[in-house]
Amino acid sequence: MTALDDSDTAAEARSPGLTYQDLLDADTHPVPDVLRLESPRYLGSGDVPIERYISREWHRREVDQLWSRVWQFACREDHIPEPGDYIVYDIAELSFIVVRQADGSIKAYPNACLHRGRQLKEYDGHCSEIRCAFHGFAWDLAGNLADVPAAWDFPHVDQRPDDFTLPECSVDTWAGFVFINPDPDAAPLDEHLGEIVEQFEVWDLGNRYVEAHVSRIINANWKIAQEAFCEAYHVNATHPQILTYLGDINSQVDVWDRCARVITAGGTISPLLDYEVSEQDMLRGMLDVRVDQEAPLTLQEGQTARAVAAEMSRDRWRPVAGDMVDQMSDAEMMDSIDYTVFPNMHPWGAFNRITYRFRPNGDDHRSSIMEVFFLSPFTGDRPPPAAEHKLGVDDPWTDAPELGMLAKVFEQDVFNMAKVQKGLETTRKPGATFSNYQESKIRWLHALLGEWVSNTTDTPVSVGTRS
Ligand code: FES
Numbered sequence: 001m002t003a004l005d006d007s008d009t010a011a012e013a014r015s016p017g018l019t020y021q022d023l024l025d026a027d028t029h030p031v032p033d034v035l036r037l038e039s040p041r042y043l044g045s046g047d048v049p050i051e052r053y054i055s056r057e058w059h060r061r062e063v064d065q066l067w068s069r070v071w072q073f074a075c076r077e078d079h080i081p082e083p084g085d086y087i088v089y090d091i092a093e094l095s096f097i098v099v100r101q102a103d104g105s106i107k108a109y110p111n112a113c114l115h116r117g118r119q120l121k122e123y124d125g126h127c128s129e130i131r132c133a134f135h136g137f138a139w140d141l142a143g144n145l146a147d148v149p150a151a152w153d154f155p156h157v158d159q160r161p162d163d164f165t166l167p168e169c170s171v172d173t174w175a176g177f178v179f180i181n182p183d184p185d186a187a188p189l190d191e192h193l194g195e196i197v198e199q200f201e202v203w204d205l206g207n208r209y210v211e212a213h214v215s216r217i218i219n220a221n222w223k224i225a226q227e228a229f230c231e232a233y234h235v236n237a238t239h240p241q242i243l244t245y246l247g248d249i250n251s252q253v254d255v256w257d258r259c260a261r262v263i264t265a266g267g268t269i270s271p272l273l274d275y276e277v278s279e280q281d282m283l284r285g286m287l288d289v290r291v292d293q294e295a296p297l298t299l300q301e302g303q304t305a306r307a308v309a310a311e312m313s314r315d316r317w318r319p320v321a322g323d324m325v326d327q328m329s330d331a332e333m334m335d336s337i338d339y340t341v342f343p344n345m346h347p348w349g350a351f352n353r354i355t356y357r358f359r360p361n362g363d364d365h366r367s368s369i370m371e372v373f374f375l376s377p378f379t380g381d382r383p384p385p386a387a388e389h390k391l392g393v394d395d396p397w398t399d400a401p402e403l404g405m406l407a408k409v410f411e412q413d414v415f416n417m418a419k420v421q422k423g424l425e426t427t428r429k430p431g432a433t434f435s436n437y438q439e440s441k442i443r444w445l446h447a448l449l450g451e452w453v454s455n456t457t458d459t460p461v462s463v464g465t466r467s
């Protein structure tokens with residue numbers, strides 16, 4: 001292992017073997033410019049204080065200083081297509097309602113009655129007015145007070161109309177995602193999203209529908225759950241069965257100011273394996289062919305598993321995505337192009353249909369909610385979004401067959417999470433250690449988190465600062 005000092009850059013700290021850019025050079029189709037970008041960033045080698053995962057005090061500060069002020073993915077636009085459609089969006093113990101307006105715009109309000117504070121809505125649904133179930137105060141969709149039962153008893157409410165109009169959150173949309181920011185004076189969403197807006201133009205996620213939506217309660221802090229999906233370094237120990245066809249440790253990691261990504265190539269062997277894997281065996285692995293089964297096809301001389309699997313993927317998607325698949329590179333058909341928007345959203349590029357979201361589970365800093373959305377192309381009318389399939393803490397991902405092969409992989413990921421929480425609660429080590437390159441997306445998330453949440457009670461462990 002080569003020691004790095006601060007003068008080294010993450011760009012130099014790379015796995016031996018094929019780089020991702022080498023693989024792109026061998027692509028059978030033109031590769032979009034966005035995949036040719038490279039932005040390694042050295043974020044320091046300091047540890048991250050474990051307080052961030054285990055401290056209730058830190059959680060409280062996250063609620064006050066992060067969740068109350070940051071742009072966050074609340075729903076897809078097609079969850080609320082018609083005026084009066086609304087969803088309840090909860091983050092930590094905070095709750096908001098997100099409502100489609102008569103003019104097609106979207107507003108969001110703290111989910112609290114201005115009489116005595118009852119939650120206005122408990123479930124997603126459709127309404128012509130927002131009426132509280134306790135005493136019947138009602139607001140129109142635009143948040144104006146519309147009805148007070150026995151109004152003769154509330155002359156003081158009449159005298160303070162501004163105090164009885166539902167306070168608004170900031171709301172905006174990108175690529176079919178509805179974002180809210182509880183802060184009504186938030187800086188524009190585009191500023192928060194930054195580089196990803198231009199980088200995703202080629203993939204048009206707005207033109208997708210929610211084919212699957214599965215959530216599961218996780219017995220670990222939301223960042224422990226999230227960070228399990230921010231690097232491919234864990235694949236060798238957690239998912240060893242996919243090493244024959246996944247370039248785990250030669251993933252490309254790019255960090256910009258406002259977004260970061262890890263691209264992990266499929267159809268290439270892990271540099272950690274010290275034996276040869278034939279192209280045919282690689283294909284068998286990718287297609288999940290059992291040892292006692294015949295592969296559905298045999299590769300011809302000169303064919304690679306990567307190119308053939310990419311073509312199979314084009315064939316699969318052509319009926320719904322059309323001829324555009326024939327313009328798309330093998331990389332776009334095969335690779336995990338995992339972007340992250342701070343603090344908790346992970347839209348994947350190209351044809352890996354995943355978007356993840358990670359949230360605290362109510363006010364419990366030791367549990368979280370992990371969600372997987374599949375955003376799929378469609379032909380004709382946009383199909384309605386899949387209802388959320390809620391899994392409890394003991395329900396395996398394999399109870400959600402709509403996730404296909406991924407369910408088994410998620411099961412392996414989740415197996416670690418409660419154990420990480422437990423280990424962090426007991427360790428004498430004050431900080432978690434991350435690699436310089438492969439885990440730099442996690443360093444980036446923590447650098448931003450440190451900018452949002454004050455470190456007043458942090459132990460003196462340095463967090464990598466952005467260079
Ligand atoms: S608390 Fe809502 S009407 Fe009384």
Ligand SMILES: [Fe+2]
Pocket residue numbers: 228229234235238239409413
């Ligand atoms: Fe994993």
